[in-house]
Amino acid sequence: MSPYVITILLSSLGLGTALTFMSSHWLLAWMGLEINTLAILPLMAQHHHPRAVEATTKYFLAQAAAAATILFASTINAWTTGEWNIYCLSHPAATILITMALALKVGLAPVHFWMPPVMQGLTLTTGLIMATWQKLAPFALIIQMAPFTHPLLLTTLGLLSVFIGGWGGLNQTQLRKILAYSSIAHLGWMIIVTQYKPQLTVLVLITYIIMTSATFLTFKLMATTKINTLAMSWAKVPTITAMAALALLSLGGLPPLTGFMPKWLILQELTMQGLPLTATMMTLSALLSLYFYLRLCYAMTLTISPNTNNSSAPWRLQNTQATAPLATLMIMTLLLLPLTPLAQTLTN
Amino acid sequence: MLKILIPTIMLFPTIWLSPSKWVWTTTTLQSLIIALVSLSWINWSSETGWASSNLYMGTDPLSTPLLVLTCWLLPLMILASQNHIKAEPIARQRNYITLLASLQTFLIMAFGATEIIMFYIMFEATLIPTLIIITRWGNQAVRLSAGTYFLFYTLAGSLPLLVALLLLHQNTGSLSMLIIQYSQPMALSSWGDKIWWAGCLIAFLVKMPLYGVHLWLPKAHVEAPVAGSMVLATILLKLGGYGMMRMMLMLDPLSKDMVYPVIALALWGVLMTGSICLRQTDLKSLIAYSSVSHMGLVAGGILIQTPWGFTGALVLMIAHGLVSSALFCLANTTYERTHSRTMILARGMQIIFPLTAVWWFLSNLANLALPPLPNLMGELVIITALFNWSPWTLILTGAGTLITAAYSLYLFLMSQRGPLPQHIINLQPFHTREHLLMILHLLPVALLITKPEIMWGWWY
Numbered sequence: 126m127s128p129y130v131i132t133i134l135l136s137s138l139g140l141g142t143a144l145t146f147m148s149s150h151w152l153l154a155w156m157g158l159e160i161n162t163l164a165i166l167p168l169m170a171q172h173h174h175p176r177a178v179e180a181t182t183k184y185f186l187a188q189a190a191a192a193a194t195i196l197f198a199s200t201i202n203a204w205t206t207g208e209w210n211i212y213c214l215s216h217p218a219a220t221i222l223i224t225m226a227l228a229l230k231v232g233l234a235p236v237h238f239w240m241p242p243v244m245q246g247l248t249l250t251t252g253l254i255m256a257t258w259q260k261l262a263p264f265a266l267i268i269q270m271a272p273f274t275h276p277l278l279l280t281t282l283g284l285l286s287v288f289i290g291g292w293g294g295l296n297q298t299q300l301r302k303i304l305a306y307s308s309i310a311h312l313g314w315m316i317i318v319t320q321y322k323p324q325l326t327v328l329v330l331i332t333y334i335i336m337t338s339a340t341f342l343t344f345k346l347m348a349t350t351k352i353n354t355l356a357m358s359w360a361k362v363p364t365i366t367a368m369a370a371l372a373l374l375s376l377g378g379l380p381p382l383t384g385f386m387p388k389w390l391i392l393q394e395l396t397m398q399g400l401p402l403t404a405t406m407m408t409l410s411a412l413l414s415l416y417f418y419l420r421l422c423y424a425m426t427l428t429i430s431p432n433t434n435n436s437s438a439p440w441r442l443q444n445t446q447a448t449a450p451l452a453t454l455m456i457m458t459l460l461l462l463p464l465t466p467l468a469q470t471l472t473n
Numbered sequence: 474m475l476k477i478l479i480p481t482i483m484l485f486p487t488i489w490l491s492p493s494k495w496v497w498t499t500t501t502l503q504s505l506i507i508a509l510v511s512l513s514w515i516n517w518s519s520e521t522g523w524a525s526s527n528l529y530m531g532t533d534p535l536s537t538p539l540l541v542l543t544c545w546l547l548p549l550m551i552l553a554s555q556n557h558i559k560a561e562p563i564a565r566q567r568n569y570i571t572l573l574a575s576l577q578t579f580l581i582m583a584f585g586a587t588e589i590i591m592f593y594i595m596f597e598a599t600l601i602p603t604l605i606i607i608t609r610w611g612n613q614a615v616r617l618s619a620g621t622y623f624l625f626y627t628l629a630g631s632l633p634l635l636v637a638l639l640l641l642h643q644n645t646g647s648l649s650m651l652i653i654q655y656s657q658p659m660a661l662s663s664w665g666d667k668i669w670w671a672g673c674l675i676a677f678l679v680k681m682p683l684y685g686v687h688l689w690l691p692k693a694h695v696e697a698p699v700a701g702s703m704v705l706a707t708i709l710l711k712l713g714g715y716g717m718m719r720m721m722l723m724l725d726p727l728s729k730d731m732v733y734p735v736i737a738l739a740l741w742g743v744l745m746t747g748s749i750c751l752r753q754t755d756l757k758s759l760i761a762y763s764s765v766s767h768m769g770l771v772a773g774g775i776l777i778q779t780p781w782g783f784t785g786a787l788v789l790m791i792a793h794g795l796v797s798s799a800l801f802c803l804a805n806t807t808y809e810r811t812h813s814r815t816m817i818l819a820r821g822m823q824i825i826f827p828l829t830a831v832w833w834f835l836s837n838l839a840n841l842a843l844p845p846l847p848n849l850m851g852e853l854v855i856i857t858a859l860f861n862w863s864p865w866t867l868i869l870t871g872a873g874t875l876i877t878a879a880y881s882l883y884l885f886l887m888s889q890r891g892p893l894p895q896h897i898i899n900l901q902p903f904h905t906r907e908h909l910l911m912i913l914h915l916l917p918v919a920l921l922i923t924k925p926e927i928m929w930g931w932w933y
Contacts, residue, residue, distance in 0.1 A: 380597035396639040408632035423617050427608040
């Protein structure tokens, strides 16, 4: 793709999100979301592979449906209350419709079905954008909406997402699908706490972006998209392979690693709100996700040579990817837990 | 506290920066010095019950013996794994020692923590190094399922514990061990409180392990390399016992009625796992089940919540830690020579390794609680406390000691006595290193009985 085109696409991608961030008017927020969607479509379809085209179409349909619903619901709200402001959403039908539309946009269960196949059709770089940057704009709206929407709806979305995200990933062998399910599960953690402490949602979002970026960049460096090829990656980059296993466990939320911090703070908030049952269900759902992360660790790091392997040795091409971002993200993925007091201060 | 913790953390540069020829020597030396310095904790002169405390960590009579045991174990683990890791590339050797040292760091912080959430995090943090030790350095393909069992049994128990602790934190406003026993006793009566009670203990009961949730332990022991087995038997199981002792103080009014099924299961487990030992064919599995059996007794001692019960539990934990670790080392020496854990393939070893047969003899006697060893002291105190609680328990505990004696004898006779099998023709002689390892295990056991106050906990 020509550098001019890619510059325009990437800047529109940024612009769309920024527009949604800054808007207080539903129409403007909707426009931001649409610009954002339209900008990523050419990036998704740039390799004219049938899978990529299929993923682009699916993504377009899901996002367009969600955006149309948002437009529809905000119009209803404006019709009945005469108010376009995001903070003045009061019509119950409109709030529920918009919440569901935003859930569809980010891929929360039960409207997550587009997400794994779409991720599977993308390159790892575009997949990284999809899993991180594309969540920001809808979440900005969800956080603003949360006080007006029905609490039970958000809790249901959260619980369903963590369980379906854990359950769905168990049966996968494709890394991008596993990461899509991991994303669904993390979104569940984000949405469950939005109504009680939106700062924590932001914290989970930030830590999730750090951890998942490290994982995506690692897989990109290893040029692997299947568990099978992952098993041979230690031959290319042994140190990073060892680190990546820990990064996956961090995604799973095991204690001395960064991933535990958001889970801990969310559980604390949920118990403070008198919801120990919800909190227990959330923690136990983490076991489901942890199972497939652990399987990846087994394949990648814990069964390395000498052993029998079922895949051919990969090409050892010259690495052109910059490693500084990966190194930074990896360190942040593993070692941020001692900063929990800081996170707590910032989120109070 | 820091004078132990910082040298332990400084083990990492030692491991990675010392020349490859000296890696094992320097790390053993440094960890042994740490272990010797840690003995100064035993010299007790505090009136408040807490010593060497800083903002986050401190020692008290309950945690001190376990801390010293942790520090003592690291040089022994390094000594024990030297032989089978030496064949690996140097980077992997360093990696392995790094894992052992990181485990030690986490364990010191776990036993030293004065805040229960800190203890919880460090308790969980030990999972990752142990998991890697089992699944990366184990020998067979089954090690992966052993690792999964280990991780998921522990986490399924300990994640509800986190929620239970956060609830406790919300009720009392603090989880500091320094003050929590002085907080208002809570009025606990509802069903929710009972579930909370269970949530507080299940994590530790799984870790102990209680009979019924013990299946992860034999698997993990069988598949782990020797250092993994040693640290599991010596310290990681004791994390469960230690955590239970800390939690029991806060669960007081409810525990009186709630503990009955747990005590029943624990004592029944002593019999059952002892009987399982009697028909084991696998050397490491036998020792692992013997650990479950001993820890059942420890769990019983803790759950009746009398000073004697606690003291006995602590004494037995320390003694069992050293002795089961010694047995695992001995099993590993056999394994490294015959490359099999099957007992029937390595019989009659006394004829070729007479001195090692002495070590086997002493370790087995210690395991079956021969007087005057501290194992006997621990078992006797627990049995007495249980008898005082309910005379009927003597049926279970008495039969339990009998079965323990029986399987220890079985283990000794099977591995050491009798004729040498025909296929054993060329075994490597024992290294001085291995004899030293056994001395370093058994000497503390013998010396501890001369001054048992240091492992009596709060009550002496």
